[in-house]
Amino acid sequence: MGSDLSAMKAVMLRDIKTSLRQPQDLLNPLLFFILVVMLFPLGVSPEVEFLQPAGGGILWVAALLSVLLSLDHLFRHDFDDGTLEQLMLQPQPLFLLVLAKSIAHWLLTGLPLVVLTPLLAVMVHLEGNSIGVLCLTLLIGTPVLSLIGAIGAALTLGLRSAGVLLSLMIIPLYIPVLIFGTGTVMAAAEGAAVAGQLALMGAFLALALTLAPFAAAAALRISLSNG
Template structure:
């Protein structure tokens, strides 16, 4: 158990250090998130009431697309430099190492999105309670997006036009999380209880944590064997 936890910690620290050396991979999703939220009122409607009603959905869609934008780099750099083959050959279970890489991806992408959300939510005129619920849904939902996305990133590894194929594969799987997330924010704005919706999102997170690392590990083995 100690060696497995140590291996996971080493993988997380390595990915965090690699992201610092390649700041574009870290900043591009965040800039995309900010730009989408800022441009949406200009392209649709700047009316306060409309933005207050649609703000939760705007921020959730922008966060989903930002996570999707960063998924192609989840395993790509390790595949290109041969590190991924070394991870597969490690004595520790591959699914734990994949889980560590996915956690690092969330720390670099999902968590900064959650941190930026209150500022952008004020820009779309959400009230305080809606902002709190929105941040909570993103805190629960963005790890699910990273976990599900890791499966698609592993399956499309090494393919040409992998980004397009990855989007086509993953977006349908993201729809339930998007519906639960936006529905929870809308319920909070209407003043209705949101405990049930948050429980469903928590169940999605538990299910993704349970199944996604195993599926991603199997997909990585398939992609490497085909490569």
């Protein structure tokens, strides 16, 4: 048990360190996030009447797309330099190591998105209470995106044209999180109680935490077996 935890910690720290050495990979999803949000006032309307009710949804969609964009990096580097095969030979169960990598991915993409959110939320005229709830839903929701995304990233590992395929496979699975994320923000804007929805999103997170690493580990084994 103790060795499992220390192995997870080692994998996480390693992922974080290698990413910090390439800050561009960290910045890209954030810049993409800002870019997508910026397109809505430019493309639809800069009026408060449009942006305020739509803001929660816009930020959620943008966050979802940024996470999707960064998924390719989740296993790619380790796959290219052979680290992944080393990981599979470790005595620790593979799903724990996949979980550690998913958590590291969230710390490197999801969390910065959440930190950036209040800034962009002000730009789309969201109000104080909505901003708080939006950050909270993203805080609970983005780990789910990373965890489910790990399955897709593992399945498309080693494929040449993984990008569109990954989106096609993963976006349908993201829909429940998106619906409850934006729904909760809308409910908060109308002054309704949101504890129930937040609890439900927490349930999604618990479900993803327990099931997704198993599926992703199985997918990794499949992708590596034909290498």
